[in-house]
Amino acid sequence: MTRAIPRVLSIAGTDPTGGAGIQADLKSIAANGGYGMAVVTALVAQNTQGVRSVHTPPAAFLREQLEAVSDDVAIDAVKIGMLGDVATIEVVGEWLGRVRPRVVVLDPVMVATSGDRLLVPEAEQALRELLPSAGLITPNVPELAVLADEEPARDWDAVVAQALAVSRGWGVAVLAKGGHLDGDLVHDALVDAAADVPVRALVAPRVDTTATHGTGCSLSSAVATWQASEDDWFVSVDRSKQWLTESLRHGAALRVGEGHGPVSHFAGLWSRGGVRTDVTGEWWERIAEVRAGTDADPFLTGLAAGTLPRGAFTEYLAQDAEYLHGYAEVLSAASALAADAAERAFWSKGAAECLEEELRLHESWTGGGRVEVSPTCEAYVTHLRSSVEAGYAEGVAAVLPCYWMYADIGLRLAAAATDEHPYRDWLVTYGDPSFAEAAAHARAIVERVARDADPATRERMWQAFRTSAQHERAFFAAPLTP
Known part of the structure; x- marks a missing residue:
């Protein structure tokens, strides 16, 4: 049976270099077989070396964007990225409560790969209160620490412990990611404190590359896209990780920027066609x-x-x-x-x-x-x-x-x-x-x-x-x- 094409909405900030934010989300959604849509929460002046400034449009305009999409299009999945401030979070939260999309993946964007803070401190609690509106959240190690109100984890056991605490405290599944930790293998896990099996691990070889700009954006968008049709978070994460590993391996070939370059979202499609990873x-x-x-x-x-x-x-x-x-x-x-x-x-x-x-x-x-x-x-x-x-x-x-x-x-x-x-x-x-x-x-x-x-x-x-x-x-x- 032909896989239906999921209609996936990204709610996030921009990246003019195309490696992160909404630009990366749209590429990721397309590379994984979905139709991407985008609502802009922030205009970000950034490149592969860092963030220079952020312009946040009025909250009323954000609301108009969201309503324009949902009044016309049946949305199969939503990926939420950079929200930036309290007013933005409140508008998105109200919209989610009214529209109630079946699939919601929240990437709690707080800290960029470059180390830049992308969420004002007073908005951190508002973001925590948005977590129950999502089916899955995908924080990196520093962001998970912020949500858990702890110091960043230094080893994988600590990452899982923080993920369990956040899952238990806010009633949401957490994709715990070990990419920030050292080691030849990258450990990730689907963590759901309410599940029969609270921790389901996935391990992949680390790709030796500096082309890591926008990996969090790209992965969360891929998971939302797969979940719209698979309806199984573990399967969706596994498929997305296969794709991301392949995209990371080919990112350097793009030769974009002088800092952390982007992943190559369409490397697999360019080489063979289709949306499934070349496993062998x-x-x-x-x-x-x-x-x-x-x-x-x-x-x-x-x-x-x-x-x-x-x-x-x-x-x-x-x-x-x-x-x-x-x-x-x-x-x-x-x-x-x-x-x-x-x-x-x-x-x-x-x-x-x-x-x-x-x-x-x-x-x-x-x-x-x-x-x-x-x-x-x-x-x-x-x-x-x-x-x-x-x-x-x-x-x-x-x-x-x-x-x-x-x-x-x-x-x-x-x-x-x-x-x-x-x-x-x-x-x-x-x-x-x-x-x-x-x-x-x-x-x-x-x-x-x-x-x-x-x-x-x-x-x-x-x-x-x-x-x-x-x-x-x-x-x-x-x-x-x-």
Whole structure:
């Protein structure tokens, strides 16, 4: 069924550089599949380096803007950002009480990424009293501390404790965000003191970038957009975080400003179209070090150059033949678990046809005899078997690196396959376009499964994928490892 296009209203201040405020909200809403509308609460003279001044239009004009939209358009979700002063907060609060939008996300804008205060002190209590009008609030660490009337948290446990206190005190769910804290991983959590599970965590790798201007605005707008159709705060937050991680990764490429640049809201759309994150592409980037180490391994560099000792090559092929027996069993198991007929056929073909041809090539080099399985090979096959035993999602994620990494390596090795190359037949097999096509098909299946999976299952898929990639790295290195 086609996802309905949510009509999402942003109530916020401006940013003339386009990275934060209403400009970022509109981009975020569009990037996540919604139709964005905007009511301006403040005109902000700012750039990527900081805020210079703020002009607040009369409260009466703000009221006219709000009424003009709601008198004409059915609003599916509202995102509230910078409010600035007491009069503005009161107008928005009165409008919310009268219109009662189904989805309200409040980003309590108090402190910009640059450190500038964006809310006058006397308005802080008025903002707290607005919290119950929202379904979810999305403060950063300094803003959460203001709402909790405490010092800023210095660790993740303190962040969660403050979020629980605010949730309990004001009857609102809180998206606790750990982006301001140190560490290679960014911890976030959906915190609702009234829920059966008060804290539901989400973890993502930290993106090493200074392009963080407007991340709070962008994330809250994305959550409001997804919530309008998903009606599940945890799912909406998870989808939004996937998108934001991707947008953060590409922000520096925009080259906007001399300070903290904006995220690249449409990076995914520009590269592929659609509004769902490229999950497997993210995984591929996260194993970049494993792939680089594999490419530089003496086994592969010697293989490409044709200088690899024949004994090392035949040892590799003998173990690969043993590995492929186990791999075929795992593909057959995945086929049996697949609910989709086309996917069953694909995995079955991989087990019965593609692997038979690969085994034939191995037999031509090794004579077809069975050998003692090495610990490296046994560990890899054991991992694959345990993954598919855990379920279809983990199983297909675990088998993907064998397809993908081999196809990626094969494209480069095939270029070295001259007529005189001692290992030409093997290089040509893995550089064959049909193998690359099979790898692309496998990736498409895993991408679909990962996108449809809940966060916990998707995390297990990632772990299975990463472990297989590490086994691939070790498998290539083994013949030359004492």
